[in-house]
Structure formats: structure tokens, C-alpha cells
Amino acid sequence: MKTIALFGITGRTGLPLAEMLLQEGYKIKALARNPGKLTLTHPNLAVIKGDVLNYEDVRKTVEGTDMVVSVIGPTKDSPPLMQTNGTRNIVKAIQQYGLRRIISMTGGGVAAEPDQPKMPDKIIKFIMNVVAKRVLEDGTAHAEVLKGTNLDWTIVRGPRLTNGPLTHKYRVGWVGVNASTSASRKDIAHFIAGELKSGKFVRQMPFISN
Numbered sequence: 001m002k003t004i005a006l007f008g009i010t011g012r013t014g015l016p017l018a019e020m021l022l023q024e025g026y027k028i029k030a031l032a033r034n035p036g037k038l039t040l041t042h043p044n045l046a047v048i049k050g051d052v053l054n055y056e057d058v059r060k061t062v063e064g065t066d067m068v069v070s071v072i073g074p075t076k077d078s079p080p081l082m083q084t085n086g087t088r089n090i091v092k093a094i095q096q097y098g099l100r101r102i103i104s105m106t107g108g109g110v111a112a113e114p115d116q117p118k119m120p121d122k123i124i125k126f127i128m129n130v131v132a133k134r135v136l137e138d139g140t141a142h143a144e145v146l147k148g149t150n151l152d153w154t155i156v157r158g159p160r161l162t163n164g165p166l167t168h169k170y171r172v173g174w175v176g177v178n179a180s181t182s183a184s185r186k187d188i189a190h191f192i193a194g195e196l197k198s199g200k201f202v203r204q205m206p207f208i209s210n
Contacts, residue, residue, distance in 0.1 A: 002066040005065040006018060007030070008071035011072070013189055016186045018040055020193045032048070055093070059092075062094060068102040071104075074135050086142075103155075107158065110143050111175075116176040116177050118176045154204060158183050162182055168187070171210070173206070181209070
């Protein structure tokens, strides 16, 4: 039974992802700033109280695990470059314990080489640069941290996320290529759980949409 180090379990993508991973037989060590927010309990779930910006907390979470998944994202009170600096801590811990595999989630505004953005995509990115420039810069910088390693990373990108149901009908493409402008968080979580098994998109940045 493999153990996943999970960052972002209390988020709206992290919770359904944790439920799926537990159903599939994984063990989880999860880091949470506020464990009291977590309604999920399971014999194979261990929750560590701490902050992804504190290396010692991250190290304790990664210790004894096999793979890492990060679905951390900024909140309105997050410090600048929270995802980037948190990812640096995660990478450091992965390297300390000799792990290879990490999947990280970010927004579709973070560019990848195979993208072919159409006009709606360009408009959305322009709006993000106006209203959420810090978030876009953080997501882009966090991707550069991962791409600068020799790890088996996958950066999962999503468009506008919804609380819709798990459909199993999501598309895996690139911005502007076999893609739409929204996705349910449960479908994103399902893709991540599948990618942990398949490794089909190692060192790639697929875009998931409904």
C-alpha cells in the first residue's frame, strides 16, 4: 500500500481527491494549517498540523511517503508567492528522502509549450493579469521550480473550477486544444488520482476541462 503526501487537503479540490485516494487503497499523510476544518476521517489518513511555508512541517509530511500531490492554492490572506515557496519546501523534502514523483495543480493561465490559446483564452488571461496578477505570477513561478528539477513532475492545469459532479467525461488537452473554459473540481481530482497510477504525463502540463 503506497502512501501519498498530500498538501491542500482542506481545499475544495483536496477533499474529494483525498476521498478518492482512500477509496483506491492509498494511505495519506496530509498537512493542514487548520485540521479542525477537515470533516474527513479514515484509518489510513494521518493529518499533520502545520504550514507548507514551514520546512520542518513539510519534511514531517513527506517523511515515509512514496509520492507527493500538491493542490495548494492562494487565499485572500496568503502571502506573496505562497505556492512557489511552498513548492520549494516540498521539493527540498522530496529530494531529502529520495522520492521522485510529484503532481502539482495550478491554473490554466500558466502557459505550456503545446498551448494554442484562442481569443477567449487570451481574454481570460488578460483579465487574470488585471485582477489576479499575483496569483498568475505565483503559479508560473511554482511551475518553474518544478521544471528546474530532475523529478518526475506533472503540473495539472485547470480553467475556472466548479463544484459540479464527477462526470468522468473531462477532456485532457492543452489551452485552446481540445479544451473548454471550466471543469469540475471532482473531475480534476479524478484525473490526478489516475495520473498517479499511469504516469502518462510525466514532465508535462496537461490542461483538464469539461
